[in-house]
Amino acid sequence: MARRGPLVGEFFMNGDIACAEGGISAGCRFFAGYPITPATEVAERMAARLPEVGGTFIQMEDELGSMAAILGASWAGVKSMTSTSGPGFSLMMENLGLGIMLETPCVVANIQRAGPSTGLPTLTGQGDMMQARWGSHGPYSIIALCPSSPQECYYLTIKAFNLSEQYRLPVLVMADEIVGHMSEKVVIPPPEDIPLTPRRQPTTPPGEYVPFQPDEDLVPPMANAGDGYRFHVTGLTHDERGYPVMTAAAQDKLVRRLIDKIEVNKADIIEIEEDGTEDADVIVCSYGISARVSQYAVELARGEGIKVGMLRLITVWPFPEERIRQLARQTKTFIVPEINSGQIVLEVERCAGGKAETLLLPHMGGSAHRPETILEAIRSAVK
Amino acid sequence: MNDDGSEQTQEMDQYLREDRMPHIWCPGCGIGSVLHCFLSALVKTDIDADKVCVVSGIGCTGRAAGYVHLDSFHTTHGRAIPFATGLKLANPELQVVVFSGDGDLVAIGGNHLIHAARRNIDMTIICVNNFNYGMTGGQLGPTTPLDARTATSPSGNYERPFNIPYLAAASGATYVARWTSMHVRRLEQTINEALLKRGFKFIEVIAPCPTVYGRMNRQPTGMDQMRYYQENSVIQHGADPKDVDIDLNGKIIVGKFIDIDLPTYSDLQLRVEQKAFGPEESKGEAVKKKAATAASKSK
Amino acid sequence: MKIWRKALDLNKVKPSRGQIEIMEDRCKGCRFCIEFCPKHVLEESKAFNAKGYHPAQAAQPEDCVNCGLCEMLCPEFAIKVTEEEKVKEVVRHG
Numbered sequence: 001m002a003r004r005g006p007l008v009g010e011f012f013m014n015g016d017i018a019c020a021e022g023g024i025s026a027g028c029r030f031f032a033g034y035p036i037t038p039a040t041e042v043a044e045r046m047a048a049r050l051p052e053v054g055g056t057f058i059q060m061e062d063e064l065g066s067m068a069a070i071l072g073a074s075w076a077g078v079k080s081m082t083s084t085s086g087p088g089f090s091l092m093m094e095n096l097g098l099g100i101m102l103e104t105p106c107v108v109a110n111i112q113r114a115g116p117s118t119g120l121p122t123l124t125g126q127g128d129m130m131q132a133r134w135g136s137h138g139p140y141s142i143i144a145l146c147p148s149s150p151q152e153c154y155y156l157t158i159k160a161f162n163l164s165e166q167y168r169l170p171v172l173v174m175a176d177e178i179v180g181h182m183s184e185k186v187v188i189p190p191p192e193d194i195p196l197t198p199r200r201q202p203t204t205p206p207g208e209y210v211p212f213q214p215d216e217d218l219v220p221p222m223a224n225a226g227d228g229y230r231f232h233v234t235g236l237t238h239d240e241r242g243y244p245v246m247t248a249a250a251q252d253k254l255v256r257r258l259i260d261k262i263e264v265n266k267a268d269i270i271e272i273e274e275d276g277t278e279d280a281d282v283i284v285c286s287y288g289i290s291a292r293v294s295q296y297a298v299e300l301a302r303g304e305g306i307k308v309g310m311l312r313l314i315t316v317w318p319f320p321e322e323r324i325r326q327l328a329r330q331t332k333t334f335i336v337p338e339i340n341s342g343q344i345v346l347e348v349e350r351c352a353g354g355k356a357e358t359l360l361l362p363h364m365g366g367s368a369h370r371p372e373t374i375l376e377a378i379r380s381a382v383k
Numbered sequence: 384m385n386d387d388g389s390e391q392t393q394e395m396d397q398y399l400r401e402d403r404m405p406h407i408w409c410p411g412c413g414i415g416s417v418l419h420c421f422l423s424a425l426v427k428t429d430i431d432a433d434k435v436c437v438v439s440g441i442g443c444t445g446r447a448a449g450y451v452h453l454d455s456f457h458t459t460h461g462r463a464i465p466f467a468t469g470l471k472l473a474n475p476e477l478q479v480v481v482f483s484g485d486g487d488l489v490a491i492g493g494n495h496l497i498h499a500a501r502r503n504i505d506m507t508i509i510c511v512n513n514f515n516y517g518m519t520g521g522q523l524g525p526t527t528p529l530d531a532r533t534a535t536s537p538s539g540n541y542e543r544p545f546n547i548p549y550l551a552a553a554s555g556a557t558y559v560a561r562w563t564s565m566h567v568r569r570l571e572q573t574i575n576e577a578l579l580k581r582g583f584k585f586i587e588v589i590a591p592c593p594t595v596y597g598r599m600n601r602q603p604t605g606m607d608q609m610r611y612y613q614e615n616s617v618i619q620h621g622a623d624p625k626d627v628d629i630d631l632n633g634k635i636i637v638g639k640f641i642d643i644d645l646p647t648y649s650d651l652q653l654r655v656e657q658k659a660f661g662p663e664e665s666k667g668e669a670v671k672k673k674a675a676t677a678a679s680k681s682k
Numbered sequence: 683m684k685i686w687r688k689a690l691d692l693n694k695v696k697p698s699r700g701q702i703e704i705m706e707d708r709c710k711g712c713r714f715c716i717e718f719c720p721k722h723v724l725e726e727s728k729a730f731n732a733k734g735y736h737p738a739q740a741a742q743p744e745d746c747v748n749c750g751l752c753e754m755l756c757p758e759f760a761i762k763v764t765e766e767e768k769v770k771e772v773v774r775h776g
Contacts (some may be wrong), residue, residue, distance in 0.1 A: 003660055030473045032465075051656050056472045058648075061498040065465035068458065068495075072438070072469025075456065076477060080469065098459050225454040225470060226477050228433040232400070232449055234457035243403065244449060244457075404759060410710035410735070415757025423754065565718075567754040605712045605757075 003052040008190045015153040015180040016041035016083075019109050019173060020049060022157025023081050025194055028107070029055035030080035032069035034062055034088060037121040038177040039111035042083035063088035067095035070106045075233075077199070077224030079161055081107040085177075086115045089128055089135070096170055097136035100258060101235045103212070103220065105164035105199065107157065109173040111180035112288075114339070114365025124177035125365035126288055126339035130346075132172050133317050139255055141262035143269060144172040144317040146287040150184045156314070162197040163269060167261055168219050174316065176339070178289040178368060199224075206230060211242040212254075218261035262318055270320045273312040276302070280309030282333040282381045285324070285348055287313040289368050290337045297374035308378050316344065324351035333381040337361035337369045357381075398422045398432060400452045407446055411597075411605020413564030413590025417511050418447050420567050421482065424574035435478045438467040440492060443518045443592075444484035444511040461492030464499045467506050475649055478578065479505075485512040485587075489545055490525040500554035500583045502648040507577045507584045510547060511564075513592035521595025528631040532599040547587045549624040552641050557582035559624060559641035563612040564590040566637060573639060582647055589635060600631070699766035700748025702740045708760035709737035715752035715761060721745045724752060 006025055013021070020042045023031070031046040033039075043059065050057045056073075060066040063084055070080035084092060089110045099106060110132070114125030128135075132144045143163050145156040153175055160171040202209045202221040211231045214220045220240075223229035236244040237251045262269065275298070277283050286294040291312040301308045311327065313320065324347075328334070334356055336345040342360045349358040361377055363369050399422060408414050425435065432453060439448035441460035448455040458466045463481045471479045481488070488496050488510050499506070515533050516522040523533040523540050526547060530539040552559045558577055562570040570588060577584035591597060591608035602608045612635065619627075620638040627636040646654070689695075702723065709731055715738050716724045725741040738761070740746070746763070753761045 030469065032469060051659070056652075058468070058472060060465060060468075061494050064462060065468070065495050065498070068462035068465035069469035069472075071458075072456075072466040072471075073473035074469075075454075076470045076473035078473035080473065094459055095462060098462075102456075224474075225436050226434050226474055230433070230452050230454055232451075232455045232457070234449060235459055236457065399759060405708050405710075405733075406758070408757060411712040411714075412757055415759065416714070416755055419754055419756070419759065564757075565755075567751065571754065606714065606717060609714060609717070 004049075005053055006191055007188050009188060011186050011188065012183055013150060013186050014041065014183045015147065015150040015175055016111060017045045018150040018154040018186045019083065019157045019175065019180070020045035021186070021188060022154040023107065023161070024049055024053055025154070025188065025191070026079065026158040026161035027196055028079045028081050028161065029053065030070065030073035030078045031055070031082065032058045032060050032066040032073070032080070033082045033084065034060055034066050036085045036088045038113055038180050039083040039085045039088070039109065041180070042109055042111070063091035064094060067092040067099070067108070071095060071099050071102065071104045074104045074106045075225050077226070079105070079165075081109065081161075083109040083111065085111050085113045085121075086125070086128055087118060089131065093131070093135040097138060097140070098235045099170040100136065100140045100142070102233045103168040103222070103258070104170065105161075105168055105222070106170050107160045107164055107173060108170055109157065109175060112174065112176040120366050122177070123366040124289060124339060124368065126176055126290060127343070127365060129174065129316060129338070129340065129343040132174055139259065141259045142172065142317050143167065143169065143262065143315070144174050145314060146174050146316050147179055148288055148292045148312065149179065150182060150186050152314075153179065154186050154188065158194060158196075159271075162195070165197040165199050166219070167265065167269075168200070168222060169262070172317075174288065176288050202229065210240050212238065212240045214257060214261070217265060218257050266318045269315060269318060271314040272320050272323060273314060275310040276307075277309030277311055277327055278330070279307055280331050281307045282335060282378055283309040283311050283327060283331050284335045284337065284374065284378065285311040285313065285344075286337050287316055287344065290339055293368050293371055294337055294374055297371040297378065300371065300375050301378040304379070306378060306382050313344070319347045319351070321351045324348055325353065328352040328355040331356050333357045333359060335359045335361060335374065335377050335381060337363070337374050339363045339365050339368065394426045395422050398425060398452050400450050403450055406450055408443060409594040411591055411593040411608075412443070413513070413588075413605065414444050414447065414511050416564045416567060417509065417570065417588045417590055418450060418482070420571040421480070421509060421574050422451065424571045424578060427571075427575050428578050430478050430578060434476055435480065436467070436470050438463045438470065438479065438481050440483040440487035441518075442484040442487045442516065443513070444482065445487055447482040461487055461490070461495065463487065464492060464495040464508070468499055468504050471504060471506055472649065475505075479507070480578075481506060481508045483510065485510060485514070485526045485547065486516045486524040489547055489550070493525070497550065497554040500551055500556040500585065503555055503557060503583045503645055505581050505583070505647045505649065507574070508586065509574065510585065510587050511590050512547065512587050513590050513596055515592060515596040517592045517595055521592070521599060526629075528629055531596075531631050533596065534599075544629070546624070546628045548585070548627050548640050551585040552624040555583065556585040556641065557643050557645050558584035560585075560639040561587040561589070561627065561637050563616055563635060563637060564588055565609050565612040566616070582645060589629075698748040700746040700750070700763045701766050702743060702746055702752070703762045703764065704738055704740065705760045706737040707732045708758045709735055710758055711735035711737065712757060713738070714755040714757070718755055719752055720749060721747055
């Protein structure tokens with residue numbers, strides 16, 4: 001058996017495998033995970049591929065351990081990721097919070113299935129979107145990306161790694177079962193064409209290094225364990241030295257920065273895709289597999305002469321508030337199809353602020369919306 | 384290695400975050416003594432301190448990571464071992480030490496403990512056992528002896544406790560020892576030996592918790608508990624771990640119970656990779672690094 | 683059994699002597715050092731430290747044999763024992 005190294009070329013692969021290959025291309029060299037449908041293929045691919053590129057794969061005893069292990073690996077200076085689905089995602093919430101608090105770059109891919117609880121393991125859902133935002137306790141900000149195709153699983157996993165290094169936090173790739181198990185052409189460019197964000201290493205020598213003293217963009221440089229910096233990090237509220245400080249003032253200073261480092265850099269983080277929104281009477285706003293179905297419905301509606309736009313959220317968190325506010329002044333209705341009982345619609349409604357009507361198309365999971373359902377909603381919106 | 388006290392003290396000071404003293408532990412608590420033993424054991428190895436990582440979970444003992452002037456991680460409750468697993472496997476050059484309490488490692492983190500032992504991940508676990516959850520006010524823990532009173536067993540504990548050395552040994556730990564925080568010399572020697580050995584090494588240290596556990600069990604000062612250890616400890620090297628249960632007010636069997644050599648997780652991983660990918664020229668970068676590390680360790 | 687020779691350096695061998703330094707304000711009065719010192723060098727001070735404890739103090743410092751047990755037992759990192767010869771050398775050279 002020969003070692004293949006990072007792949008280059010055109011491949012026919014499913015979203016899970018593309019996600020793993022995105023990790024490999026991004027320089028991920030440590031994966032810890034636990035088998036769970038429909039995300040298992042990410043782990044299986046990593047088990048085969050990481051040894052080929054000099055990385056390490058470990059199948060942990062549970063998702064609590066998986067998330068903890070990728071944080072540890074990241075502190076050892078190695079880009080790391082895990083993948084899971086709903087039940088495992090719930091278990092990861094504990095150490096996701098630790099990742100936020102320790103400002104640890106890493107990537108979590110959630111191939112969503114229908115819940116609650118064990119739900120429909122083999123069938124799709126988008127019910128973890130608010131959990132992605134708020135699932136770990138306490139106030140914080142997060143970055144979550146939603147791929148709509150295997151190609152995007154590949155690309156957004158790379159982007160997730162870059163954002164995680166740039167802003168020092170766990171970044172979530174919120175795919176779903178259909179996208180994860182759908183096989184399509186995936187183009188993998190040569191490594192030199194893939195821009196990668198390196199870890200921000202300290203420029204000060206050990207002894208002068210203050211682990212949580214931020215640069216101008218509010219993100220502090222990060223030393224690797226074993227490099228002689230002898231730093232301390234804690235999940236407790238801490239000062240810039242990383243030492244615990246149990247006061248409201250320290251909490252305010254730290255948590256405000258953890259949130260602001262995402263909020264003030266939102267313009268650089270957010271990626272959305274718009275099609276015909278400028279003069280639209282109605283805008284379908286969706287993400288992931290639901291956006292793909294919506295796109296088809298939008299094209300059918302245009303065939304009927306309806307002025308309908310499509311807004312696809314590639315970055316769901318931080319939420320593209322500003323753009324929704326602008327569009328709310330131009331359009332009459334937002335239609336939000338999502339495979340849950342209404343999560344992202346709450347954000348759209350909040351940003352629309354009563355300037356445009358917001359209509360939810362819920363789906364409890366197990367399949368995607370039928371395009372006819374969305375088409376019917378578009379029709380009645382312009383009636 | 385230093386035989387004279389002065390140099391050792393000075394060197395040990397470098398490993399302690401003096402700017403964080405005094406620590407939060409109560410008068411008569413034994414965790415400080417155990418931390419002292421760990422640091423002086425570390426000084427007596429030739430391990431590069433820059434490569435040492437201390438990982439703690441949550442609880443009184445979990446605060447230990449915050450007091451060592453080494454790369455140190457105060458993580459979440461029970462997850463010190465998987466965090467440490469990530470550190471170690473991502474960079475095999477690191478010397479990883481998990482320093483945490485019985486509740487953290489054996490109750491909420493019990494699953495991680497047994498699986499890391501099963502995998503024989505190369506790390507040293509120092510488990511301070513004070514028989515209860517001290518930080519939260521003295522609730523019963525996985526090690527609380529039968530009949531002991533705690534905040535959540537006010538009339539006496541009716542849960543059978545874990546015998547931790549037995550658990551660790553049965554799970555596959557290649558080095559298992561137990562001391563009390565009174566046995567400072569032997570504990571230091573044991574930690575020193577464990578640090579220099581490869582594999583999953585587990586050291587249980589019985590330590591006083593006068594403020595809550597002791598007060599509720601007629602040993603209201605640290606000194607009461609230390610005297611109890613002095614009078615009731617029985618050194619039995621090589622004792623079968625299944626026979627080292629601890630009863631309330633009973634004997635405490637201490638010593639080195641297990642010391643065997645088995646291939647570590649990384650050794651077995653390397654063996655499989657070499658089989659899969661063939662000889663030297665096809666080896667990846669990390670595999671070379673792993674091999675180099677293994678080589679430097681064995682000299 | 684007849685002793686046929688003495689160690690040549692017998693007259694030069696002296697028991698090690700230690701100098702005990704106690705950082706009084708770190709002491710929380712647990713008494714471990716006092717109780718376990720094999721030479722009973724230490725005792726509880728009558729004075730209070732900044733935290734309100736009676737710290738340990740060296741009552742018979744001349745009896746200290748530099749075993750370092752008090753230093754290792756001290757949970758507060760409050761005791762340092764230094765070999766007296768070393769102390770003198772530092773004074774002489776440093």
